[in-house]
Amino acid sequence: MRILASLTALIALGACSVADLNHGAEDLRFNALTDETRRAWDVANRDLPFDGGTVYIIANEHGDMHTYALRPCGGDHICGANGQRGHVERTADYFVVTGAYPHRTFLLSPGGDGYLNWRGVYRDLAWN
Missing domain, CATH: 1.10.287 (Helix Hairpins)
Structure with a gap:
């Protein structure tokens, strides 16, 4: 009900x-x-990114499915699986992660979806 x-x-x-x-x-x-x-x-x-720790992402990038892992690594920093340290910023609709992977910006919305900006092109993504 x-x-x-x-x-x-x-x-x-x-x-x-x-x-x-x-x-x-x-x-x-x-x-x-x-x-x-x-x-x-x-x-x-709805689930919010990083509430449960590491966020796993899948996105279609230039015809192939790619996976990413973003984990909190102190303060407003997010680390990629490659060890590169990025930054997370909360906007009205998204958690915007920059710098964790080269040439990629992740826009994560509550509930498990969002966008990957790869070299100026926005692609759909799913996160868990």
């Missing part, structure tokens, strides 16, 4: 998230509220 109520709430929230630009700033404030509600829902009910 709880799952049904949660899904109903998400569907109702999604129906309200489309902006009608003819109404101006009022709709933009409403959309900001729905975005903040979604973010709060994500933090409360």
Whole structure:
């Protein structure tokens, strides 16, 4: 029953998230509220990167599947499997990891998905 109520709430929230630009700033404030509600829902009910330690990532890179491991290594630093030390920054929607692997930026969103920016190209990823 709880799952049904949660899904109903998400569907109702999604129906309200489309902006009608003819109404101006009022709709933009409403959309900001729905975005903040979604973010709060994500933090409360979905897995967050690095909460359980090491994050394992799989991504399609130039036609091949590649795997990565990112682990916290003190403060706001993240280390790649190659021992290279990177940095993590929390934005409104993503945990952005830079420097852990050469030429790669990881944008990890709550729940297990996100993007890999490899040489300026964004690719979908999954993390666990």
